């Protein structure tokens with residue numbers, strides 16, 4: 001983690017001083033308090049609800065504080081089919097979330113349209129919003145969603161920028 | 171026991187008896203499918219028949235279950251039977267008076283897609299007719315608010331028609347991001 005305890009001897013400060021960098025502390029905080037914005041439009045949302053409920057209990061990983069306001073959340077979970085009428089809504093919600101923000105595309109439909117290769121269904125939300133983690137499956141099991149949240153956490157801890165952020169190296 | 175014999179012995183449904191007495195000229199065909207009476211009714215008398223089915227105290231089909239349509243353009247047998255009417259508007263009714271279900275089908279020609287709205291009889295027909303308009307382009311005359319209900323307002327075409335391509339005409343790439351009420 002980069003959080004190091006300082007001191008070996010018997011002094012008063014032993015084990016009470018931590019050296020680290022601001023980035024690491026901030027990322028550590030972010031990673032353990034992801035607030036998801038659920039965007040459940042179809043059957044995948046049922047599995048998302050199961051993930052949040054007591055049996056699978058996403059709160060073990062610090063992500064149980066579901067926010068129904070995009071302005072208070074930093075993890076967008078797109079779970080379900082997105083139609084051409086819904087995509088502008090999803091884009092707007094994504095735009096309303098404060099940076100830094102991450103996106104999970106849950107299930108076959110959100111990731112690539114799934115079996116619904118029809119006139120009205122978006123064939124993958126990543127055409128319009130940046131996606132950090134994709135979950136395969138129809139529907140994915142709650143464990144898969146938990147795994148995706150953990151992958152987002154790893155990404156945050158590693159200091160990598162969210163997919164939606166353009167990083168300018170100087 | 172012989173099942174066929176059973177069917178034969180069943181009395182004629184009351185709805186058929188009464189319609190033959192009161193609206194015999196409106197009936198184009200009749201059938202029975204999955205335990206419900208199926209009636210095919212002339213378009214110009216469809217409203218009168220539906221009103222009769224609803225208001226007659228013995229029949230009292232007070233519940234409009236569904237309004238939808240069928241595009242028969244690739245069903246040669248159906249087309250021939252009803253004077254090459256491309257669409258069939260279908261009403262599903264239910265009676266709480268013990269008469270059960272009845273299905274009323276109305277042939278609609280492609281060159282005249284107008285049909286009288288039944289929102290005056292059942293308020294619940296409002297959204298059902300909007301959906302039928304959205305998907306098939308049937309023009310319900312007298313409907314208070316005949317707008318698209320499922321597809322975006324600026325969508326062109328009627329996607330449940332058989333000649334509409336399954337993967338659309340490029341709407342997935344060119345839909346409007348800004349004009350929508352989001």
Ligand code: SF4
Pocket residue numbers: 042043044045079080081106107108109110114137138139140
């Ligand atoms: S991927 Fe499967 S479960 Fe998920 S929304 Fe699509 S059809 Fe439903």
